[in-house]
Amino acid sequence: MAVLNLNNICAAPWGAPLLQDISLELNAGDIHGVIGPNGAGKTSLLACISGDIALSGGSILLGAKPLQDWKPAERARSMAVLPQLSLLNFPYTVGEVVMLGRIPHDTGVRVDRQIVSEVLSEMDIQQLRERLYTQLSGGEKQRVQLARIFAQVWHPVGNRPRLILLDEPTTALDLSHQLQLMQLIRRLAEQGCTIVMVVHDFNLLSGIAGQLCALSAGRQVAQGSVVEVMTAAVFKEVFAVDVTITPHPGDGRPIVISS
Amino acid sequence: MKANQIVFALALLLPCCLLLALATGAVSLSPGEVLAGLRASFDSQDKSQAALIIGHIRLPRVALSAIVGAILAISGATMQGLFRNPLADPSLIGVTAGASVGASFMIVAGGGLISGYAGLTLVSLGAFCGGAVAVIVVYRLATSAHGTSVATMLLAGIAITALAGSVTSLLEFFVDNDMLRRISLWRMGGLDGANYPRLLLASLVGAALLLVLPRYSAALNALLLGESEARHLGIAVERVKTGLIIWVAVGVGTSVALAGTIAFVGLVVPHMVRMLTGPDHRWVLPGSALAGASLLALADALSRILIAPTELPVGVVTAFIGVPFFISLLRHRHQYGMQ
Known part of the structure; x- marks a missing residue:
């Protein structure tokens, strides 16, 4: 289905x-x-x-x-959604931001904490857990937001x-x-x-x-x-740019060279 | 300190402030006399001086100040969460300015005819109705088929506040000096009208707010991420917004009706609490209520004794106590992660 x-x-x-x-x-x-x-x-x-x-x-x-x-x-x-831009400017800690992803669930604090720990280490930010979100770099903020999204749907319900x-x-x-x-x-x-x-x-x-x-x-x-969509013709039509499509030397999937 | 410890400390601070406020006044009482007076005030046979002072004068007043402080602070914390702006104030949605028009109108229209408690009640009623009308107008202006825009609400609130300010000024322009002074004193805020019926009303509204608003903690936490993010986290955002605005309007409307406009508590108390506990509303809301109650009870006590036997308007005192503390927090804001 x-x-x-x-x-x-x-x-x-x-x-x-x-x-x-x-x-x-x-x-x-x-x-x-x-x-x-x-x-x-x-x-x-x-x-x-x-x-x-x-x-x-x-x-x-x-x-x-x-x-x-x-x-x-x-x-x-x-369903979890990562927005393009995040405007959070309140000084939550990283752990608190990721915990927000558990709001829809009523699985209890212990399960939620366990899931937060797992996604934090998957996103390689477990060492930032107690840091304030507002003081992070752009890439770190993005990884925190991703961790929040993944925490929301980490286990099937x-x-x-x-x-x-x-x-x-x-x-x-x-x-x-x-x-x-x-x-x-x-x-x-x-x-x-x-x-x-x-x-x-x-x-x-x-x-x-x-x-x-x-x-x-x-x-x-x-x-x-x-393979069907990544063709020079589609790129010409969609982006109005001439590109070269060539097979990846490793696995043969198409890669785009734009100049 | 952790957030729960800070809320616990604030919960310990409140009874101390209340006792101090009960002991302070034209006649100073020792803590022992205050406790004896409190016990005696529930016993109608006891007619000792302490029992009379506590039971008839100070208890309703201190309790009213604490409840009004709690209502203003928890409403402010809620508005700051809803507007995602730590500088939002409960008066932003027009309720305070609308209440001023209502109260001024009542003072001008009815003030000469009615005096005493009836006049005071009429002024309170006028304030509550004026506040309610202003909030309804602001809310309708900001609501369209796409939902309620908090940004538009902020602007509509500024517009309605400006309009209401002009209407109040216009009223002031045409009245005589005596009424002008009464309007201006009302606007500075004061708890000198405290009595048990008013305390009962404040307690009911305060209890409702303290029970209901914390249930919105998770929704407010999610809203700090943004409205669509909150929706993606399963929050019924439109319903939450409408509910919160109604509760804050009722709370602030009641407190303005009972105590006039007391600036500063709704803006700064939640801000200070948030700097200490972090932005999680599960701690900010109760912490603000406790801190607001303590601050206003102390400020009112000071307003009674600073230039005794004359009383200062309490709004003046809240600013004098809170601003230095607030400025010191602002100077250390980077420690708390505020930009």
Whole structure:
């Protein structure tokens, strides 16, 4: 059964259409990448899936139920969202920020603490646990926010679907933490999490995503496997840039050279 | 110190402040006399001087000051969380300015005719209605089909506050000197109208606020991340916002109606508590209530004795006590992670 089903969705929250006729079907364990130029509607697409923007047409199914039929608390146990930008400017400690991810759950303090410890060490920030969030560097803040998101859906609840939406998760991360994050995402997918991520680093994406969707001006220009979408023609159409696509010397997946 | 220890310390501080406030006044009492007087005031047979002073004059007043302080501080903490701004104040949503118009109008319209408790009650009623009208207008201005925007609310609150300020000034412009002085004294705040009926009303509202607002702690904690982040954490954000604004309006409206506008407590007490405990509302809300109660009880005691037998407006004293402490915290803010 599909975890997420987008059926010809359209959205126009401020009058002009932001998204037109987007359709996707994602199963448990799928990693789906979304690419496109600035303003193409990538963040809007995530906002529709997370219920922040009302649809003007089409429908979204999360699990077996329409998205709008999910109660907020129930939905939060199945779906976690990493925003592109985080504006937290209150001096929480790192541990407290990550603990916020456990708000939807009533698993008790002991389980919550255990989960927080696990995600902190996965994100390589356990040594920052007592530090104040406002005093961290950009990359450290990003890893704290990621840890909060992962804490929210770290364990499956019953047989409910688990969906993680990541808007530019690798922003401000150094190379080794980018790779660490990709490994964790792959592991979560193997455990049945479905992941939708907006990433501008195509070479990172081609190593992890199963499916890609290219957006341009709110329309779905290309949709399919990495090999199908990462072609010079699609890049020309979507980004108006000539690129060279060449196989990775190691595993043969496509990589993009833009000059 | 850990957050729970700080709240515990504040809980120990409050009874000390209350005892001190009960002992202070035109007639100073020793702690022993205060306790004896408290016991005796529940016994109608006892007519000792201490029992009369405590039972009739000081107890209602000190209790009212503590409750009003607690209401203002916990409301301020709630508003700062909701607006995600440590500089927000309960008066931001227009309630204080609206209450001033209502109270001034009542003083001008009814002041010459009615005096004593009836006049005081009428002024309080006017203040409460004025505050309520202002909040409703601000809330409606900020609410659209997309929900309530706290940023718009802040701006609408500033606009309504300015408008209400002009209306009050206009009233002041046309009245005689005696009324002008009464309006201006009301605005400085004071607890000299304390009596048991007022104390009962304040206790009911205060108890409701202290029971209800802490249940929003998790929602307020999530809201500090941002509204959509809170929604993603399963918080029914629109319902939470509406609920919080209603409760704060009722709380601040009541406290302004009973004690006039007491500035500073709602803004600075939560800020100071947050610097000590961190931003977690599970500690900030009770900590603010305790600290607000202590501060206002002490400030009121000082207002009674500083230039005795005349009383100073308590709003003047809260600022004199709190500001130096607040400034010292601001100077060390980097220690507390505030930017």
